[in-house]
Amino acid sequence: MQKYYFPADIRRADVIAAEECGVPSVVLMENAAKSAAREAGLLADGARGPFVVLAGVGNNGGDGFAAARHLLIGGADVVVLKCADDGRYKNDAAVNLSILRRLKSEKLRICDTPEMTDAEISALLDEAACVIDGLLGTGTTGAPRKEAARLLALLDGYENIVALDIPSGIDPASGAVYEPCAKAAVTVTFLAPKFGMAFEPAKSVCGKVVTADIGVPPFALLPEEPALTLLTGGDMRGFMPELPRDVHKTQRGNVLIIAGSAEYRGAPLLVARGALRAGAGLVFLAVPEFIAPYSSEKLPEAIVVPLAVKGGEILSRDAENVLSEIAPKCASVVAGPGCGRSDGADELFVWLWHRCALPMLLDADMLWFFARHRAELPPRGDVLLTPHSAEAGRILGMSAAEVDSQRAECARKLTYKTGNALLKGRDTLVASGCSLKMIGAGSPVLAVPGSGDTLSGIIGAFIASGMSVGDAAAAGALAHATAGEALEAKRGVRGTLATEIADEIPSILR
Structure with missing residues (x-):
């Protein structure tokens, strides 16, 4: 550190x-x-x-x-x-x-x-x-x-x-x-x-x-809080709580994941795999009903929750009723990967922001809805945004290049409504309250499709374990980056899959 x-x-x-x-x-x-x-x-x-x-x-x-x-x-x-x-x-x-x-x-x-x-x-x-x-x-x-x-x-x-x-x-x-x-x-x-x-x-x-x-x-x-803290692989120990030997699966922290669409059937599985490999207890995978059987077959460890659809789009009212029953069983929500930008997904975003009291990670398409509704949203302190530079630029009304030229300032601006932000990219930044952390690890291995979905699942599991949203974001990004370094050491920088990044996480946490 x-x-x-x-x-x-x-x-x-x-x-x-x-x-x-x-x-x-x-x-x-x-x-x-x-x-x-x-x-x-x-x-x-x-x-x-x-x-x-x-x-x-x-x-x-x-x-x-x-x-x-x-x-x-x-x-x-x-x-x-x-x-x-x-x-x-x-x-x-x-x-x-x-x-x-x-x-x-x-x-x-x-x-x-x-x-x-x-x-x-x-x-x-x-x-x-x-x-x-x-x-x-x-x-x-x-x-x-x-x-x-x-x-x-x-x-x-x-x-x-x-x-x-x-x-x-x-x-x-x-x-x-x-x-x-x-x-x-x-x-x-x-x-x-x-x-x-x-x-x-x-x-x-x-x-x-x-x-x-x-x-x-x-x-x-x-001040005692530095302007920036650089985290490296050895700092993982400072984040991870002790796990009792007699722990029950429901005590590990349950995660609710809302993801997927006709075009992106794999995204929910990658998020869930990341959460499970990071130590989550029960993972509730809420997906459109037409991909539910596929999800159950590919990842039987997750509890798949079908969401009703019409014309390929989620029916938000039905989804809200289903999620209202599941949310009390969970300790965190991950929403957005591959969910698309339908009207139903838009209505579901608004419901989550106003009605879901769980700490929440927003990624991918949910960031698009956040940018769309940002002006009228009441502030929350328990939400984590996880944009890359282009997504951050859309939220802040800037180009990706402008974001990259002033990353620290932009990371802080992203927290104004949410309290927490993770700005992806080289030298990933995590802003939370007055704290600003940089991830001093990483590898080109991580620049593959689905890598960000895996990261979202890892962070969702850490939030559910009881960490603060900011600490979970920093620990998740650090574990993800260190996994990339470990995989590069084993295989080089080419050919790694997002599922393999998730599967490396237990070794990193060990």
Whole structure:
């Protein structure tokens, strides 16, 4: 589990450390620099040539000066390229520059880049064992300008860059990447990773991220709820409740699934299989009556509930009566996969929203109805939307590309009526209340027909087990993603079926 914070939270923590704990800011800079120098040495891995430090005029440059000192003391040749004269450096950065100048080592060169040509700077970069980017920190906004922009443009193409805190040229709050920017092999981020570093394209620009402890007490990092929590496979244990040895099937949590149509007869089976493999007790599979026999034959473990139809469409009144009798036996509802967009399905959506009190997952066609009726729906806090980018765009009045460019903001917007949303795609996001989680697992294996149906069933089972809707969404997405990784390790990325994803879930939960 990795926690990401907004840059303002990190700056506030530095202030608390200084004002309430008496930790001087120059000490925090010293600790940061030690970690950065260590990582630079590891990246250089004995390569010949000097360590070249690019130092901007802010505290990021001060980190660079201090890192240069530690490398110098360790016996390395160091070239410091600072983008302004000494008088521009203030406070802790000025202190560390002054110390560096007093060392007077033959292994140290300090140069002002405004007095150098591009060719002179590039010649130094070419021979560097490692380049340390200390140009722009988290306090800068917008695209790099002036001398910093010139130096960053000259860095293009180098693969031996260590960035201090963030790579220069990225927005640590949004994940936007400006031109020019430093594409780092390693980013040594101080105290905690910044929110924007979790998202593409900034994520790729950061390279390997190493978090450096700089001496800030844990209680100084406020708020307690981070801006984003990244979940990986090992975090599954934190979600799963203990199962008593004498558990009865009805104590596992029963799931009601409403799915299927003439065109999509397999979707209900995939949802039910996912729910059963994730540990659900009884699974009530409510499907149009003409596919009920097929469903019973293919998945005898499910209790198939036929819904009356006319002209191929569900008769909503009859369905409501049937579901009213079954719902009290269940602890969650999954509705939408393959159900179609008939008038009967539309009326059933409205009934579910207003009359069904169970926590509910809406997927596929039910998301279409949600978008259609969203304006007049009263808010609920126990509903989970599970759209991909195009479905989310339909709900929010945006294009899929616009959703992908601001995924965190869109995930939060999706919760306004429901309390919970799972935005599918690369780096799946789960928003619930003030919490935002990213799934840090996954595989191309999962990009197959029916994979989302299986995911809905897994989450439905977790909700029925007693988890909160938000935790069930995160745990379900994590189990699904980890199953994809396991299947890729066994078979490669081609040829996996959605049923096989479901069948891998027990091993993941074990």
